[in-house]
Amino acid sequence: MHKSTGFDHIVFDIGNVLIDWDPERPFKHLIPDEKERDYFLKHICNEAWNVEQDRVRSWEEAEEVAINSHPDWAPMIRAYRKHWIETIAGPIPGGFELRDDLARAGYHLTALSNFAAATFAEISCHYPELLCFEGLTISAHIGLIKPDPAIYHHHSTAFGLDPAKTVFIDDSPANVEGAKGCGWLAIQFVTAEQTRNDLALLLS
Numbered sequence: 001m002h003k004s005t006g007f008d009h010i011v012f013d014i015g016n017v018l019i020d021w022d023p024e025r026p027f028k029h030l031i032p033d034e035k036e037r038d039y040f041l042k043h044i045c046n047e048a049w050n051v052e053q054d055r056v057r058s059w060e061e062a063e064e065v066a067i068n069s070h071p072d073w074a075p076m077i078r079a080y081r082k083h084w085i086e087t088i089a090g091p092i093p094g095g096f097e098l099r100d101d102l103a104r105a106g107y108h109l110t111a112l113s114n115f116a117a118a119t120f121a122e123i124s125c126h127y128p129e130l131l132c133f134e135g136l137t138i139s140a141h142i143g144l145i146k147p148d149p150a151i152y153h154h155h156s157t158a159f160g161l162d163p164a165k166t167v168f169i170d171d172s173p174a175n176v177e178g179a180k181g182c183g184w185l186a187i188q189f190v191t192a193e194q195t196r197n198d199l200a201l202l203l204s
Contacts, residue, residue, distance in 0.1 A: 147178025
């Protein structure tokens with residue numbers, strides 16, 4: 001892939017773009033009953049609860065909030081953080097290879113991800129290649145989360161991006177639309193191969 005004169009900076013999301021993350025994974029053995037597991041992940045430790053850790057809330061506070069509302073589920077609520085590393089299956093096929101090919105082609109590369117501070121520190125120890133960017137914006141470090149326009153503006157300012165020459169790669173449609181709303185080019189990640197094709201279309 002040759003560097004384009006149309007864009008010169010590519011911003012990567014992390015979860016489900018570079019690293020395979022699924023919050024259900026550890027609970028398949030912690031809560032074997034499918035209906036109970038589904039209830040727990042939809043109504044107790046759900047996306048709305050988890051995103052507050054991505055914003056800034058500590059895991060200790062998160063556990064306290066959930067246990068106060070659902071005391072009978074206290075062991076499983078505590079298990080969410082304790083077993084968090086099990087939510088990660090490993091690298092997304094072809095994700096890091098795509099990132100490295102783009103670096104060799106001369107693009108500037110940064111990362112912008114919704115991530116809790118403690119779990120990002122943990123995952124970056126397991127996968128130090130996550131730190132191999134020119135810069136990173138981790139949501140919990142600044143108290144902003146995608147798709148809030150403020151986080152895209154923060155990233156642009158922090159790394160001197162020209163939004164019109166920036167491509168954002170994220171698995172979430174809402175986050176992709178948020179980037180577009182801030183003037184960035186953006187691609188929804190499904191597979192690394194499809195992303196290569198989508199980038200090639202931007203070059204054409």
